[in-house]
Amino acid sequence: MAKLTARSDDYSKWYNELVVQADLAQHSDVKGCMVIKPYGFAIWEKMRDVLDGMFKETGHQNAYFPLFIPKSYMSKEAAHVEGFAKECAVVTHYRLMNDPNGKGVVVDPDARLEEELIVRPTSETIIWNTYKNWIQSYRDLPILVNQWANVVRWEMRTRLFLRTAEFLWQEGHTAHATKEEAIAETEQMLRVYADFAENWMAMPVVKGVKTESERFAGAEDTHCIEALMQDGKALQAGTSHFLGQNFAKAFDVKFQPKEGKMDYVWATSWGVSTRLMGALIMTHSDDKGLVLPPKLAPIHAVFVPIYKGEEQLAQIREKGEAICADLRKAGLTVKLDDDDSKRSGWKFAEYELKGVPVRIAMGPRDMENGTVEIARRDTGEKELVPLDKAAAHVAALMDEIQDNLVNKARAYRADHTTKVDDWDTFKDVLENKGGFIEAHWDGTAETEDKIKNETKATIRCIPYDSVEEEGKCVYTGNPSKRRVLFAKAY
Structure with a gap:
């Protein structure tokens, strides 16, 4: 059994070796994709089963929608298609044939699809096209649906569990009669994710809202949980999106309220993925291998x-x-x-x-x-x-170990969360200490981009518990009303 590279020597190499040597996953012959091995899948199954129970406790039901999405659907919500256009895998033909020259099989040129199909990167478009037929009146609302599925986002710079072209996830898609109901759903599901992260994964998280630049494509607001890994980098562990009426308008999904004229439905979507496996590994494990919280361990x-x-x-x-x-x-x-x-x-x-x-x-x-x-x-x-x-x-x-792991992770996060008020200190902390930086930001996308380009640090979120505080932007010196959370991230 080969000894793992020490985290202090090469954190990335340690992670890659651990995933393979602990029999969690391996790279596949399909570039960018992974094979999840039985021991790794057993951990994912535990995660999936717990989350599935939590979803059902909050009134959600499971369904399944097609893997393939007509290309025209992706064009109906402009921000959404722009957000995913560069990541889409496209099916153009539906049949193979023997090569006339005897060199195996080739694509049959006569079997071209009338309309190309997109392998789902996410399911808002196909689902909202379906909801159009399910919703006529307020009596049909709310719709609280979740699906467990695989998605494809074409990615060649991969790392097992953290970033692969195909990954497993769940995606909730809900429809509501009012804006207030949809916002309440968005916030409720983020609390569910935070509860799971902290009480099952023993991984403390910060709940917050993404900046406009970091929002999900097609959303009005994206809420997120952010965790801190042992190398001082942040990892987005789950997101919940308030979609407003954007997809209802794109797919003409209207309902008849109790009183008044027809109105567009309000929407949310929310999801976590096998990325949580990477988060679990990097939050607790050490130079000897995996450290698993008992609540998610396949073998106690x-x-x-x-x-x-x-x-x-x-x-x-x-x-x-x-x-x-x-x-x-x-x-x-x-x-x-x-x-x-x-x-x-x-x-x-x-x-x-x-x-x-x-x-x-x-x-x-x-x-x-x-x-x-x-x-x-x-x-x-x-x-x-x-x-x-x-x-x-x-x-x-079992309870002692579970508590010890979350307390240890909380202590690490506390030690690696730093308030910063000037640019030189910001760069120094980012380079030499890492972790979360609480700093003022002037609220502009331009400043956000400049900080990202100069340091690779992004605004992870505007925390729920951040309070109004007069200050000056750490980069421009312009007035700021509150601190946001910066970090380098996966």
């Missing part, structure tokens, strides 16, 4: 017997199976690894690499003493625990 604990000969193995296995049975009754997923083709030291390193929260080991001396050794993945601490108390101890550790 592993029992590793240390033995010589079949007789010892049988005795230790019996004790281990009893502990595992008790842990399963407590709702935990456990594995007893009695594979005799691998040494215990190899197994310890393997489960450390894969981020299993707790390791239980038992050797001949432990059996004599009626104890087991319990090791925490998050801190590396080991302790001997009486056999009859092992299951209860491990179960209790």
Whole structure:
């Protein structure tokens, strides 16, 4: 097993090695796309199942819409098509044929589509074209729909989970009778994402609103959660968009209110993706491998017997199976690894690499003493625990580890959030400390662009909890009413 590059030596290389060595994903033969391996997909499934339950608790239902979108649909909302035009994969033909020269197969030139189809980069257009047939009166509203799907945004500079041409995600698309309802939905779903990030992923986030330059294409407002990774870069972990009536007008979706004349429907959309996998890795993991919060770990604990000969193995296995049975009754997923083709030291390193929260080991001396050794993945601490108390101890550790991880991440963010009031300090902090910078901005896209071009730092969001405060823009010195959050980002 190859040793991982240290984060302090090359954070990017550490990340890439970890994703592959921990069996989460690999690059595919299709350039820009990835294969998510079973262990990685098991983590994503846990994320998906929790989020799906949260969506349903807030009244949403799942549906599915086509992968292909007629090109003409993309032209109906000008800002939307401009935002995605450079990322779209286009289907032009529907049939192959044998090459007359005997060189495999070629595209049949006679099978050109009458209208090209776009492989969905996001589904607003196809969904709002469908909603036109679902909505006639206020009685048909609200529509609260989510879909779990894959999308394609043509991207060649890829990094597993963080940026690939095809990725998995969910996208909610809702329709409302009033502006107020749609804004409330937008904000509610951002709170759902923040709840999931902090209470399941153990990843603290800042909730806020994007600047006009950073908004989703076609939205009136984009709300976001921003997380801070261990290398001091920000990562946008989820977005919720208030779309106003833009898509309803583009696709002529009107309804009859209780009183008054026909009006256009109000819309939202919101989504998170397999990018959350990258966020999870980079928030908690260390130079030994993955560190997983117990709430999302595919395996909560592993029992590793240390033995010589079949007789010892049988005795230790019996004790281990009893502990595992008790842990399963407590709702935990456990594995007893009695594979005799691998040494215990190899197994310890393997489960450390894969981020299993707790390791239980038992050797001949432990059996004599009626104890087991319990090791925490998050801190590396080991302790001997009486056999009859092992299951209860491990179960209790799950909450301790979950809390420790989120507290550690909060402490890192607090240490790497800096208030800055002048340009030289801004550049110094960005270059030498990293993290979030709270600074005044004059509110213009021109200043925002100049800061981005000079430093690669972007305004991550205008935080919900930012307060009005008279100040001067960190770049221009012009008047400013509040601080915004800057950072370099993924």
